[in-house]
Amino acid sequence: MRNIMKASTIESKFPLLAVEHGCIISKDADITVAFRVDLPELFTVTSAEYEAIHAAWVKAVKVLPDYTVVHKQDWFVSEKYRPQTGDGDMSFLSRSYERHFNEHPFLSHSCYLFLTKTTKDRMRMQSNFSSLCRGNIIPKEVDKEMTVKFLESVGQFERIVDDSGFITLTRLTDDEITGTADSAGLIEKYFALSPEDTTTLEDLELGADGLRIGDKKVCLHTLSDAEDLPGRVGTSIRYEKLSTDRSDCLLSFASPVGLLLSCDHIFNQYLFLDDSAENLRKFEKQARNMQSLSRYSRGNQINKEWIDHYLNEAHSYGLTSIRAHFNVVAWSEDADKLQHIRNDVGSQLALMECRPRHNTVDAATLYWAGMPGNAGDFPAEESFYTFIEPALCFFTEETNYKDSPSPFGIKMCDRVSGKPLHLDISDLPMKKGIITNRNKFVLGPSGSGKSFFMNHMVRQYYEQGSHIVLVDTGNSYQGLCELIRRKTKGQDGIYFTYTEKSPISFNPFFTDDYVFETEKMDSIVTLLMTLWKSADEKAGKTESGELGNAVSGYIHLIQEDRSITPCFNTFYEYLKNDFREELNNREIAVEKEDFNISNLLTTLRPYYKGGRYDFLLNSADELDLLSKRFIVFEIDAIKDNKELFPVVTIIIMEAFINKMRRLKGVRKQLIVEEAWKALSSANMAEYLRYMYKTVRKYFGEAIVVTQEVDDIISSPVVKESIINNSDCKILLDQRKFMNRFDAIQSLLGLTDKERSQILSINMSNHPGRLYKEVWIGLGGVKSAVYATEVSMSEYLTYTTEESEKMEVMELAEKLGGDIELAIKQLAESKK
Known part of the structure; x- marks a missing residue:
């Protein structure tokens, strides 16, 4: 049917002919190669790294032939978080977390790069000769030799950028450009201004008074004149909101119109590579004309000086003369909102010291030229002359935080948008060689959100099958442990604490299967030696050897005779009767000064039945901690007890070492909260030193959590072991220590980049959200600040x-002990 409408069809004006072998071919014989660009994450790039990225772009652009257009296109589109609640095995807390972020808005970023080889005539084309203005387009032939050379230079371009180590280019396939029957391609997405899989083309209204795509009303701001640009440009700018007088937070120069512009928009960056020598000759001629006319106008004199300055720069430093253009295409379906967006774009451009110019005259032509593969249609009068180096300063160089591709990890939030992120700080960094162990060191003053972060992390590790052993001194994990205990009907969530009514009680001799590994036997010997000898007494070789014989003999006895109850009481009786008799009947007598068994029995008497501490090692609960996945030892009440505390610490370490050795292929975590209280024990310090060096071999990780670095330094045994063997360092708000952060930085071996990130924590938190920020550094290679935001x-x-x-526990009791239901009801009432 013949088209009788006044409006033209897109088909008649469409400038693209075909997409073959990953190349977009236009009807004017322009060839375009398209890439997806992966940029570094926001707030993770230093000044030197921005310079290195810039240098890589410069080198890459210089290998491209004349009459090439470099078109970088950054999409920033508002999306809403879709919760992952479909998993039937998802826990109550995980489901609450996902629901909390349901429909949470965030700005999604996609970056594309188009390299277009065009011709000299096309590069000089004005807007009145755009394919939009022509009745029809007659396809031209592609020059084979030119194409081969261009594709070779594109390969070199890709290699140079990839080798920088900061940016990755991925060639787009034909289907990604054109789309398939089921998914939209990049061109379709551009014509709908939507990154989603929309396969329906929308009406375009390209009028003089405005631009409309479907229901979206578009405004366009351009930087197309040198007069609109700042006097100086750089590769990076200081982001004041997250900077202090002692640290700088840096972003790329164009970041104000990137992720910092919180509306739907596209930022187009164009470089037009003309024949530089011809450009300079043209300017020489123009300068002579200005000189001859200078007596008639002072403006000619000034223009001549500016042209001379441009030529001097070009010849002095061997710079390449090019043209450039930058524009921001923003849109909204609401006309009133569009006015606010227009103001926002203008103010963000002003932050870059640019003069914002709202373009209505060439909006349609510029939008049309921004189509992937149609950069050759760009109107020449909208560009300005510059050099490669300053033009590239207008490239955005960072993107959103990215999810880890690993199946294992924890959920944190993007500090800017609040979008949930999947973050692996254990397995993937090990596989990539970023870290050599999974150990973690956590530092944060009181009130910084340390307990919240640790609860959040531990809960997610537990839900993914980890065995957790916690040493706590403030009931920080009581709520989580109680929730797990009631959920598992007492099968898990073991909470050891000391009260007068219910003193802490263990049984180091009990195992479900009567299997005693060498390490378990050694830990029992160490425990008995600690009970026998004071801290300043050194055990002799014969004493430790005979005590080992006694333990070995007792274990053999209870393995043979299962009617004997394994506990300290029956061990003491074995020691007093069977072992003493065996010792006396030996062919080679053991001298009393070498091993005084009477002194041993006297010293251990308080732990035998009827003694002062008979409860400690004779627990009636037949509880084998090997199979329990969440165990908390609350040691606050006994941390100052010189007799109980050393014993408890050894039992804790024994429980974890037993897990470490016997649970093959199972993830394990030992977490020591408020480390200084535990490290005051010499035995505990030695155990931690051993643990930190060997736990990585058994799929385990040791974590020390403390408020003060001085706590760690005060223990010389542990200082080097913990800090040197913790490749993952986690720090919370350190502004309390701002004046002495130099010492912390030196002790932890932090770089200046990491220092700047840490000192930016909680400096510019979103007022509408409740969260605390946390810095996570991996092996000095990768680091970033994340937000710990949780559901009610x-x-x-x-x-x-x-x-x-x-309040939670009282409501739980009223509901028959159902703590989960109590939390649900309270959460609903507090929303």
């Missing part, structure tokens, strides 16, 4: 506020 249900589970914990 998680908050009530993790809270350390006594009144809130009591």
Whole structure:
């Protein structure tokens, strides 16, 4: 049917002919190669790295032939978080977390690069000769030799950029450009201004008074005149909101119109590579004309000086003369909102010291030229002359935080948008060689959100099958442990604490299967030696050897005779009777000064039945901690007890070492909270040193959590072991230590980049969200600041506020002990 409408069809004006072998061919014989660009994450790039990225772009652009257009296109589109609640095995807290972020808005970023080989005539084309203005387009032939040379230079371009180590280019396939029957291609997405799989083309209204695509009303701001640009440009700018007088937070020069512009928009960056020598000859001629006319106008004199300055720069430093253009295409379906967006774009351009120019005259032509593969249609009068180096400063060089591709990890949030992120800080960094162990060192003053972060991390590790052993000194994990205990009907979530009514009690001699590994036997010997000898007494070789014989003999006895109850009481009786008799009947007598068994029995008497501490090692609960996945030792009440505390610390370490050795292929975590209290014990310090060096071989990780670095330094045994063997360092708000952060930086071996990131924590938090920020550094190679934001249900589970914990527990008792239901009801009432 013949078209009788006044409006033209897109088909008649469409400038693209075909997409073959990953190349877009236009009807004017322009060839375009398209790439997806992966940029570094926001707030993770230093000044030197920005310079290195810039240098890589410069080298890459210089290998391209004349009459090439470099078109970088950054899409920033608002999306809403889709919760992952479809998994039937998802826990109550995980589901609460996902629901909390349901429909949470964030700005998604996609970056594309188009390299277009065109001709000299096309590069000089004005807007009145755009394919939009022509009745029809007669296809031209492609020059084979030119194409081969161009594709070779594109290969070199790709290699140079990839080798920089900061940016990755991925060639787009034909289907990604044109789309398939089921998914939209890049060209379709551009014509709908939507990154989603929209396979429906929308009406375009390309009028003089405005631009409309479907229901989206578009405004366009351009940087197309040298007069609109700042006097100086650089590769990076200081982001004041997250900078201090002692640290700089840097972003790329064009970041104000990138992720910092929080509306739907596309930022187009064009470089037009003309014949540089011809450009300079043209300017020489223009300068002579200005000189001859200078007596008639002072403006000619000034222009001549500017042209001379441009030529001097070009010849002095061997710079390449090019043309450039930058524009921001922003849109909204709401006309009133579009006015605010127009103001926002203008103010962000002004932050770059540019003069914002709202373009309505050439909006349609510029939008049409921004189509992937149609850069050859760009109107020449909208560009300005510059050099490669300053033009590339207008490239955006960072993107959103990215999810880890690993199946294992924890959920954190993007500090800018609040979008949930999947973050692997254990397995993937090990595979990539970023870290050599999974150990972690956590530092954060009181009130910085340390307990919240640790609860959040531990809960997610537990839900993914980890065995967790926690040493706590403030009931920080009581809520989470109680939730796990009631959920598993007492099969897990073991909470050891000391009270007068229910003193802490263990049985180091009990195992479900009567299997005693060498390490377990050694730990029992160490425990007995600690009970026998004081801290300043050194055990002799014969003493430790005979005590080892006694333990070995007792274990053999209980393995043979299962009617004997394994506990300290029956061991003491074996020691007093069978072992002493065997010792006395030996062919070679053991001298009393070498091994005084009477002194041993006297010293151990308080732990035998009827003694002062008979409860400690004779637990009636037949509890084998090997199979329990969440165990908390609350040691606050006994940390100052010189007799109980050393024993408890050894039992804790023994429990973990038993897991470490016997649970093959199972992830394990030992977490020591408020380390200084535990490290005050020499035995514990030695154990931690051993642990930190060997746990990585057994799919385990040791984590020390403390408020003060001085706590670690005060233990010389542990200082080097913990810090040197913790490839993952986690720091919370350090502004309390701002004046002495130099010492912390030196001790932890932090770089200046990491220092700047840490000192930016919580400096510019979003007022509409409740969260605390945390810095995570991996092996000095990768680091970033994330937000710990949780749902109300998680908050009530993790809270350390006594009144809130009591409120949860009292409601749980009223509901028959169902703590999960109590948390749900309280969370709903507090929303």
